[in-house]
Amino acid sequence: MTDSTQTATTGTASAPTSASFGKTSDGTEVQLYSLTNAHGLKVNITNYGGTITSLLVPDKAGKLGDVVLGFDNVSGYQSPEFLKSGPYFGALIGRYGNRIAKGKFTLDGKEYTLAKNNGENTLHGGKKGFDKVVWQAQPGSSADGQTLTLTYLSKDGEEGYPGNLTVKVVYTLTSDDALKIDYSATTDKATPVNLTNHAYFNLGLGQTKDILGHEVTIAADRYNVVDAGLIPTGELRPVKGTPFDFTTPHTIGERIGQVPGGYDHNWALSQTSGLHTAAAVYEPTSGRTMTVQTTEPGLQFYTGNFLDGTLKGKGGTVYGKHAGFCMETQHFPDSPNQPKFPTTLLKPGQTLQSTTIYTFGVRQ
Structure with a gap:
């Protein structure tokens, strides 16, 4: 029996393929890994930043289309324009996702x-x-599908954070059309950790110029009120009667004008234990749907407010305002300075474990 036959009989997928994604500004060659499943879904991930560069999923006519913003090679992620605007397209975020007030904590x-x-x-x-x-x-591969395991050692003092932090992120493209992200980390000194992914989605990319027509549901009845610098004030305000109420489906564009600057806030998810549904999205033109499940207590919903058309992505696509939205599963912003928030402190002997799953489908 050949290895490929064994693979087929155990239900696991063959390993992802890889190709060069170019060289970084310091001359390091980086790779692009392609994970596929039996339904034709394909995700491309580079080991530069652990970045999701493209994600092909079918629409209601069965036609595959790319639903994330990104670039054709690594130079796009290092251009002066990209670094200046800092949209973090598709990247793994750490050591602490989101903001820490005044760049300090005790x-x-x-x-x-x-x-x-x-x-x-x-x-x-x-x-x-x-x-x-x-x-x-x-x-590699698992019983769920093709996998890409990424590891990084963030050394003690890197960017000012204490402790040698060993991070492992496993991407799995599953047989049931989901992109699963498993995060784990250990440290040798107590340190705050908040890991997430910063993919920008547009489920109608190529058919819709922006994401304002997407219908969004968020399983949260409170959100973090923020100051002008987007730092939480500490108040968790009920969403009821506000433009932040996505407990029932609303299009992104319906009430975004009532939110100065657009949506860029953390929702405190109603369920906080185990794997729970955080959000659901439907794009009527393509019929595509996306469900977000996570073990995290928060969801940063961001609507690409700072994109301004200066960045040209894959195939020369211009990314204007609201070209994509992010659903970053996370702990709350500024938690190291806000003791009432769920703790982000990781101590020696503990292992941080977190899972987020983006599942794709269609509605006819």
Whole structure:
């Protein structure tokens, strides 16, 4: 019996393929890994930043289309325009996703100072977060489908954070049309950790110029009120009667004008234990649907408010305002400075484990 026959009989998929994705600005060659399933779904992920560069899923006519924003090679993710605007297309985010106020926090009586890269605050891990490092990559397969395992050692003091943090992220493209992301991490010193992925989705990409017609449901009845710098004030406000109420489906564009700057907020998910549904999205033109499940307590829903048409992506596509939306599963922003929020502290001897699943389908 050949290996391929054994693979078929155990129900596991053959390993992903890889190709060069170009060289980084310091001359490091990086790879692009392609995971596929039996239904034709395909996700491309580069070990530069653990970045999802494309995700092909069928529409209601069965036609495959790319539903994420990104670039054709690594140089797009390192261009001056991209680095200046900082949209973090598709990247793994760490050591701390979202914002930490004034770039500092106190832990065990010691104040730690972080790199400020978002006004007076720290955003998405600092000036060189996990989105800008080259991860060790291992393609493989599991009973669920093809996998890509990425590992990275964030050294003690990197970007100002304490502790040597060993991070492992496993991407799986499953046989039931889901992209599953399993995060795990260990540390040798107590440190705050908040890992997420920053994919920008547009389920009608190529058919719709923006995401304002997408219908969104979010399983949360409270959200974090933020100040002008998008730092939580500490108040968790009920969504009822506000433009933040997505407990029933609403299009993104329906009430976005009532939210200064657009949606870029953390919703406190109603269920916080185990794997739970965080959100559902439907795009009427393509018929595509996406469901988000997570073990995390929060969801940052962002509507591409800062995209302004200066970035040209795959195939020369211009990414204008609201060209994509993000659903970043996470702990709350600024948790190290807000003791009432669920803790993001990881201690030696503990293992952080977190799972998020994006499942795709169609509605006729």
